Amino acid sequence: xxxxxxxxxxxxxxxxxxxxxxxxxxxxxxxxxxxxxxxxxxxxxxxxxxxxxxxxxxxxxxxxxxxxxxxxxxxxxxxxxxxxxxxxxxxxxxxxxxxxxxxxxxxxxxxxxxxxxxxxxxxxxxxxxxxxxxxxxxxxxxxxxxxxxxxxxxxxxxxxxxxxxxxxxxxxxxxxxxxxxxxxxxxxxxxxxxxxxxxxxxxxxxxxxxxxxxxxxxxxxxxxxxxxxxxxxxxxxxxxxxxxxxxxxxxxxxxxxxxxxxxxxxxxxxxxxxxxxxxxxxxxxxxxxxxxxxxxxxxxxxxx
Amino acid sequence: xxxxxxxxxxxxxxxxxxxxxxxxxxxxxxxxxxxxxxxxxxxxxxxxxxxxxxxxxxxxxxxxxxxxxxxxxxxxxxxxxxxxxxxxxxxxxxxxxxxxxxxxxxxxxxxxxxxxxxxxxxxxxxxxxxxxxxxxxxxxxxxxxxxxxxxxxxxxxxxxxxxxxxxxxxxxxxxxxxxxxxxxxxxxxxxxxxxxxxxxxxxxxxxxxxxxxxxxxxxxxxxxxxxxxxxxxxxxxxxxxxxxxxxxxxxxxxxxxxxxxxxxxxxxxxxxxxxxxxxxxxxxxxxxxxxxxxxxxxxxxxxx
Numbered sequence: 001x002x003x004x005x006x007x008x009x010x011x012x013x014x015x016x017x018x019x020x021x022x023x024x025x026x027x028x029x030x031x032x033x034x035x036x037x038x039x040x041x042x043x044x045x046x047x048x049x050x051x052x053x054x055x056x057x058x059x060x061x062x063x064x065x066x067x068x069x070x071x072x073x074x075x076x077x078x079x080x081x082x083x084x085x086x087x088x089x090x091x092x093x094x095x096x097x098x099x100x101x102x103x104x105x106x107x108x109x110x111x112x113x114x115x116x117x118x119x120x121x122x123x124x125x126x127x128x129x130x131x132x133x134x135x136x137x138x139x140x141x142x143x144x145x146x147x148x149x150x151x152x153x154x155x156x157x158x159x160x161x162x163x164x165x166x167x168x169x170x171x172x173x174x175x176x177x178x179x180x181x182x183x184x185x186x187x188x189x190x191x192x193x194x195x196x197x198x199x200x201x202x203x204x205x206x207x208x209x210x211x212x213x214x215x216x217x218x219x220x221x222x223x224x225x226x227x228x229x230x231x232x233x234x235x236x237x238x239x240x241x242x243x244x245x246x247x248x249x250x251x252x253x254x255x256x257x258x259x260x261x262x263x264x265x266x267x268x269x270x271x272x273x274x275x276x277x278x279x280x281x282x283x284x285x286x287x288x289x290x291x292x293x294x295x296x297x298x299x300x301x302x303x304x
Numbered sequence: 305x306x307x308x309x310x311x312x313x314x315x316x317x318x319x320x321x322x323x324x325x326x327x328x329x330x331x332x333x334x335x336x337x338x339x340x341x342x343x344x345x346x347x348x349x350x351x352x353x354x355x356x357x358x359x360x361x362x363x364x365x366x367x368x369x370x371x372x373x374x375x376x377x378x379x380x381x382x383x384x385x386x387x388x389x390x391x392x393x394x395x396x397x398x399x400x401x402x403x404x405x406x407x408x409x410x411x412x413x414x415x416x417x418x419x420x421x422x423x424x425x426x427x428x429x430x431x432x433x434x435x436x437x438x439x440x441x442x443x444x445x446x447x448x449x450x451x452x453x454x455x456x457x458x459x460x461x462x463x464x465x466x467x468x469x470x471x472x473x474x475x476x477x478x479x480x481x482x483x484x485x486x487x488x489x490x491x492x493x494x495x496x497x498x499x500x501x502x503x504x505x506x507x508x509x510x511x512x513x514x515x516x517x518x519x520x521x522x523x524x525x526x527x528x529x530x531x532x533x534x535x536x537x538x539x540x541x542x543x544x545x546x547x548x549x550x551x552x553x554x555x556x557x558x559x560x561x562x563x564x565x566x567x568x569x570x571x572x573x574x575x576x577x578x579x580x581x582x583x584x585x586x587x588x589x590x591x592x593x594x595x596x597x598x599x600x601x602x603x604x605x606x607x608x
Binding site: 014015016017018021040041043044047048064065066070071073074077078081082099102103106107108 | 318325344345347352368370374377407410412
């Protein structure tokens with residue numbers, strides 16, 4: 001299987017601590033990087049994780065709270081100093097567009113590349129990006145300001161060729177791509193070997209849903225139904241359920257409820273309140289609802 | 305002597321690396337903190353150094369390049385989330401004022417304290433701040449945009465009381481402050497003990513000059529004459545003298561030349577180009593000109 005991973009660069013919430021960076025993740029798929037949220041210190045976090053700036057072409061911002069976007073201007077500025085020429089695409093709520101543009105105009109005169117901002121509708125689930133490898137959909141979330149999650153869906157890959165059959169029928173390498181694309185193979189004596197004898201089924205496409213920040217949304221499970229991996233914010237434990245309600249955040253148990261109802265493969269927890277010195281209390285509460293739950297942490301890399 | 309220190313939180317230049325943060329320092333004097341420059345990640349760097357946010361009331365920005373000010377908005381935002389009520393004073397070039405104001409308006413609605421911006425004239429050496437402990441003067445620097453260094457001068461302290469004389473003449477504790485302020489002491493029998501018998505001279509006031517970013521300025525030595533500690537940017541070694549000229553930066557040898565001509569106590573080097581994996585080449589070049597030179601590094605604390 002081709003690598004499809006998420007690098008956690010930050011899993012803290014609004015108040016950065018000595019233990020956690022603010023929100024930032026990098027999705028890696030078929031050699032390309034896609035950033036989700038970009039808190040302060042994102043450029044250094046990327047460097048520390050050994051992730052290549054050159055492979056990053058798209059940044060998806062959930063909302064305009066500082067802990068999700070203060071790292072953008074530093075990143076854009078540094079890319080300019082490094083001589084970048086490739087366009088950088090930023091997706092995010094409309095409100096942020098004007099502010100970012102003003103920052104770029106002020107701090108990054110003579111930028112050698114373009115920053116193209118794509119405002120997304122945070123009230124709808126729709127595809128906002130597509131390339132050869134994947135599509136990205138918005139997920140409408142409910143926070144104190146317009147906020148969207150992002151759902152990365154890998155495009156279907158081709159079936160696997162059966163090497164034993166290639167040998168058996170002495171099929172030349174030049175025909176492999178045709179067979180992967182579904183063609184039968186005709187032997188020199190005219191016998192047709194049907195395609196299904198030559199391949200095994202392709203891997204099922206994987207998907208990653210990023211949901212931060214949001215209060216508990218009963219209808220969210222339907223939107224992220226069956227994703228391979230779900231990241232759902234879990235700012236609080238159940239002892240702070242009222243705080244979660246008040247500030248439009250979720251508890252770990254609520255995140256796990258979404259995961260269970262959506263029948264996802266695994267759940268990643270993050271956006272931890274700085275009040276928890278040990279997030280295992282969050283993990284335990286989540287695992288009661290949905291066993292395949294994991295705490296994220298800086299420098300963790302999860303296979304999707 | 306009362307502590308008068310500088311905490312180095314970042315000593316890299318425009319391109320942050322895994323080894324260095326961008327420019328940021330905190331001067332500590334008589335229990336208060338004063339920040340100089342505020343690169344991205346400043347709030348986390350302060351936390352990691354164990355420096356109290358509550359003790360910080362004044363931030364001095366040299367110029368509006370991102371590596372000297374991208375951390376400001378994160379710091380201001382976090383102070384708000386932590387419930388700060390005390391006014392925060394920011395000093396810096398006029399150009400930055402409007403941009404910062406717009407960022408604060410956009411990202412920090414309902415801030416529970418005021419951010420007061422004091423534009424400084426970057427073309428003159430003049431006192432821009434004064435409190436009980438120190439004065440701060442601007443130092444006009446020559447960079448690619450308006451840029452000021454800052455000179456912190458400790459106010460004269462009181463003379464030291466001679467404990468042996470207190471005992472000898474049985475002088476009550478209530479009189480110590482009067483004696484420190486210069487009064488003589490009259491014994492019960494009417495004999496006057498002159499003040500100079502009761503005290504030893506006060507410590508000479510210390511001073512710290514921060515000079516970053518600037519090209520080599522022959523006239524700078526006169527402006528920082530005799531300071532206890534000089535921080536002078538040393539972006540390059542002599543092999544990149546032409547780069548230094550072109551980008552209005554200095555070499556380590558040039559920094560040391562200023563230190564030697566100004567007859568300072570010691571020289572701190574910083575704002576290192578990311579091209580040097582080992583800054584000892586800079587240190588050696590500086591020490592040829594001025595022996596009492598030191599490399600700064602994150603988490604270093606220097607007595608001024």
